[in-house]
Amino acid sequence: MSIICITRELAAMGEETARALAEKSGYRYVEKINIESRLAEYDVGPQEMERYDEKKPGLWASLSESRERYLHFLKLVILEEASKGNCIILGRGGGTILKGVPNVLSVRLTSPMEVRIARIKSVYSCDDKSAAQIIRRSDSDREGFHRVFFDVDWKDPPQYDLVLNTGKISPAEAATVIDKLRARISTENEEKLAQKKLIDMTLQAKILGEILFVRKIPVHTVQVSVESGKAVLYGVVSSHEHRAAALSAARGAAGDREVVDDLRVVPSAR
Amino acid sequence: MAVICLTRELAAKGEETARELARLGGYRYIERDYIEARLAEHKIGADILQQYDEKRPGLWASMSENRDRYLHFLKAIIYEETAKGRCVILGRGAWALLREVPGVLSVRLMAPPDVRIDRVKLAYACDDKTAEYHIRQSDNNRQGFHRYFFDINWRDSTLYDMTMNSGRIDPQTAAYTIEELRKVMISPEDENAGRFKLEELRLKTAVAGEIVFERRIQIQSLAVLVDGGRVTLAGYTVSRIVANAAVEAARKVPGVESVTDELSIVPPVVGS
Numbered sequence: 165m166s167i168i169c170i171t172r173e174l175a176a177m178g179e180e181t182a183r184a185l186a187e188k189s190g191y192r193y194v195e196k197i198n199i200e201s202r203l204a205e206y207d208v209g210p211q212e213m214e215r216y217d218e219k220k221p222g223l224w225a226s227l228s229e230s231r232e233r234y235l236h237f238l239k240l241v242i243l244e245e246a247s248k249g250n251c252i253i254l255g256r257g258g259g260t261i262l263k264g265v266p267n268v269l270s271v272r273l274t275s276p277m278e279v280r281i282a283r284i285k286s287v288y289s290c291d292d293k294s295a296a297q298i299i300r301r302s303d304s305d306r307e308g309f310h311r312v313f314f315d316v317d318w319k320d321p322p323q324y325d326l327v328l329n330t331g332k333i334s335p336a337e338a339a340t341v342i343d344k345l346r347a348r349i350s351t352e353n354e355e356k357l358a359q360k361k362l363i364d365m366t367l368q369a370k371i372l373g374e375i376l377f378v379r380k381i382p383v384h385t386v387q388v389s390v391e392s393g394k395a396v397l398y399g400v401v402s403s404h405e406h407r408a409a410a411l412s413a414a415r416g417a418a419g420d421r422e423v424v425d426d427l428r429v430v431p432s433a434r
Numbered sequence: 435m436a437v438i439c440l441t442r443e444l445a446a447k448g449e450e451t452a453r454e455l456a457r458l459g460g461y462r463y464i465e466r467d468y469i470e471a472r473l474a475e476h477k478i479g480a481d482i483l484q485q486y487d488e489k490r491p492g493l494w495a496s497m498s499e500n501r502d503r504y505l506h507f508l509k510a511i512i513y514e515e516t517a518k519g520r521c522v523i524l525g526r527g528a529w530a531l532l533r534e535v536p537g538v539l540s541v542r543l544m545a546p547p548d549v550r551i552d553r554v555k556l557a558y559a560c561d562d563k564t565a566e567y568h569i570r571q572s573d574n575n576r577q578g579f580h581r582y583f584f585d586i587n588w589r590d591s592t593l594y595d596m597t598m599n600s601g602r603i604d605p606q607t608a609a610y611t612i613e614e615l616r617k618v619m620i621s622p623e624d625e626n627a628g629r630f631k632l633e634e635l636r637l638k639t640a641v642a643g644e645i646v647f648e649r650r651i652q653i654q655s656l657a658v659l660v661d662g663g664r665v666t667l668a669g670y671t672v673s674r675i676v677a678n679a680a681v682e683a684a685r686k687v688p689g690v691e692s693v694t695d696e697l698s699i700v701p702p703v704v705g706s
Contacts, residue, residue, distance in 0.1 A: 276592040319591075322546035326611075327597035337618040341596075344614045348607055 165249045165267060165358060166350045168342060169259035171318070172273040174302035175280035175287075177330040177338075181273060182254045184339035189346065192251040199256060202241040206373075208234055218255055220308020233377050235313050240369040247362045255306075259323065260314040265361050266354040269346050272324045273338070275331035364390040367418060371395055374417035381409045386427065388414070398426035435519045435537050435625040435632075436461075436616055439529035441588070442543040444572035445550040445557070447600040447608070451543055452524045454609035459616070462521040469511060469526060476507045488525055490578020505583060506643055513636040517629065525576075529594070530584040535635070537628025539616050542589075542597045543608065549601035595619065633689070634660045641665055641684045651680050653697065658684075663691030670700045 168185065172178025179195075186193035200213055215221070216234045242261045245251060246268075253262075259270035275283075277299070284295040310318035321327055326345065328338050368390040375381050383406050386399040397414050401407045407427050414423045438455060442448025456463035470483060478500075485491050486504045512531050515521060516538075529540040545553070547569075554565040580588040591597050596615055598608050638660045645651050645667075653676070656669040665684055671677050677697040684693045 272591075274591050321544050321591065321597055321599060322601065325599050325602045327591045329592055329595050331592060332595050333615075333619060337615075340618050341611060341615045345603075345607070345611050348610060349603075 165355045166346055167246050167250070167262060167265070167268045167358075168252045168346060169262060169268060169270045170252065170254050170273060171259055171271070171324070172255065173275065173280065173306070174299055175283040176273040176275045177335045178254055178273050180335035181330065181338045181342075182252050184335045185252055185342055188339050188343045189250070189252070192248070194245045194251050194253045196254070196256075198245070199238070199241055202245070203234075203237055206237040206240070208237045216309075218309050219305045221312055236369070236373055236377060240366070240373055243362060243366040243369055247359075247366055257310060257314050260310070260316055263323075265358050265365070267350055267358040269326070269342065269349070270324045271342055272319075272321070272327045273330050274327060275329060279331040360392065363393060367393070367395060367421065370417045371397075371414045371423070375410050375413040379409065379413045381406060381413060383410050386410055394422045394424065396424040396426050400428050400430050402429070402431060404429055435517075435629045436620055437516045437520075437532065437535070437538045437628070438522045438612060438616065439532060439538060439540045440522065440524050440543060441529055441540070441594065442525065443545065443550065443576070444569055445553040446543040446545045447605050448524055448543050450605035451600070451608045451612075452522050454605045455612055456522050458609050459522075459613050460520065462518070464515050464521050464523045466524070466526070469508075469515075472511045472515075473504075473507055476503070476510075478504055478507055486579075488527075488579045489575040490582045503647060506639065506647060510636070510639045510643060513632055513639055517632040517636060519629075527580060527583055530580065530586060533593075535628050535631045537620050537624040537626075539612070539620060540594045541612050541615075542591070542594045543600050544597060545599060545601040634662075637663070637665065637687070637689050640687045641667075641690065644683045644687050645680050649679070649683050651676060651683060653677075653680055654700075656680075663689055664694070665690050665692065666694040666696055668696045668698075670698045672700065672702055674699055 168191065170178055170182055172181075182193055182195070185191070196217070200210070203213065212230060212234050216231060221231055238256065239261050242253065242256065242258055245253065246262055246265070259268070262268045280299055281292060281295045284290070284298050285292065288295070288298065290298075307318045310316050316323060326342070328341070330338060333341075368388045371388045375383065375386060383399075383401045386397060386401060389396050389398070395414065395418055397410060401410060407429055410427065411423065411425055438461065440448055440452050440455075452463055452465075455461060473483065482500050482504060486501060491501055508526065509531055512523070512526070512528050516523070516532065529538075532538045533540075550569055551562060551565045554560070554568050555562065558565065558568065560568075577588045580586050586593060596612070598611065600608060603611070638658045641658045642656060645653060645656065652671065654670040656667070659666040659668065667680055667684060671680070677695065677699060680697065681693050681695050684690055
């Protein structure tokens with residue numbers, strides 16, 4: 165089982181490459197519409213998508229709780245999709261969310277500016293200046309999205325396995341190379357580790373989500389760590405009531421899996 | 435004629451990847467020692483290399499005629515070697531020199547900072563600070579070299595076909611991936627076109643070299659245009675005699691079929 169996360173600039177043939185790759189590898193392509201409908205299941209609606217999806221949040225938005233909710237459920241949705249096995253995730257910080265998971269290939273697609281401008285002109289039937297503006301706006305949004313939500317420099321190569329220049333490489337060619345690399349580096353052992361890691365990360369996200377966003381228990385300093393299916397709730401809470409509520413939420417989310425209570429009650433803490 | 439140019443940062447496993455690739459694809463690996471030996475044939479010795487090889491030259495070096503000679507002969511050697519076909523070249527600005535040539539693949543190898551520090555510490559048996567210093571020096575030199583000689587940003591991903599993270603991909607896998615990319619990207623037509631273009635570049639460089647460095651004929655703004663074996667010379671010079679000498683020099687270069695003289699004569703202005 166492996167997962168391919170594709171990060172791309174506007175007009176770098178991201179979608180085309182993802183589709184070509186899905187065809188070649190037989191992997192499921194997780195695209196915007198899938199993520200949208202999954203987020204809706206968690207009550208993150210089209211308005212929030214419009215506001216936050218791959219955008220730099222506006223000033224007021226960056227202070228709001230709805231932004232935190234959006235980010236949290238985005239992470240959960242990406243983790244759940246990845247847990248289902250072999251898939252291709254386009255954008256949405258997929259590579260960063262799945263950092264540390266084995267058998268995840270993280271690829272960035274880029275093209276020279278003049279090529280991008282030509283493509284945008286063709287799609288939008290506009291002039292050079294407008295095309296450049298559209299590109300600048302998109303780059304700024306995506307750069308801001310990654311910086312604000314994930315604290316990463318979107319363009320920085322060290323976070324990727326591969327950067328492909330789709331100004332010179334066609335989507336089909338890019339898909340072939342990505343698929344070959346994927347097949348080459350996947351091992352059975354890594355697969356098992358990946359599955360375990362994803363299960364742990366998903367449970368961690370589910371528990372946090374239940375506590376903070378579903379039951380809305382005000383315990384923002386609480387942390388959850390999950391190892392081999394066992395969850396540990398730790399950190400400081402301000403009352404026994406909060407502690408009990410947090411544990412109950414965690415156990416509700418964890419189902420039949422163990423949740424260890426390592427919370428400390430410090431009444432003066434907020 | 436497939437040519438693969440690998441550009442790399444220090445501690446990005448460039449050398450290992452080049453060797454693996456050569457082994458995997460049956461390429462000739464044109465390595466530094468070989469290029470240095472060939473440069474030495476043109477009397478570009480260790481002392482000169484010290485100033486220019488993969489560095490931005492210092493103030494004096496940048497003003498000297500040595501710089502032009504270095505670049506000229508580097509070009510000549512790269513064009514000659516790559517025209518021989520199927521090879522891997524590491525560094526030396528080869529990818530920049532070959533940018534307009536079809537059938538050439540250009541790949542950059544990098545690694546995350548912490549990985550590079552660990553590798554340098556191991557290789558040089560030094561501490562973090564010293565490792566960081568080596569890395570910074572090397573990066574500055576190579577960035578400066580590309581900026582100075584080719585006016586490009588060495589790190590710009592859009593200048594290469596592919597950039598690979600050697601912190602996450604080992605040299606063997608990197609070599610495999612590069613070879614797969616070559617297979618999909620470079621067609622026999624590309625290789626033919628590349629061979630043709632390289633011959634033009636070789637001829638152009640050989641003619642310029644004969645005029646400027648061998649015979650030291652003074653032509654201002656010398657431009658050598660090549661179309662197949664037909665050469666056109668343009669530029670300014672002070673007299674018809676000098677212009678004729680340049681045309682003669684060009685005619686003697688192997689591969690030149692004809693020379694068109696488009697040199698302008700601008701006699702020196704005497705007093706005013």
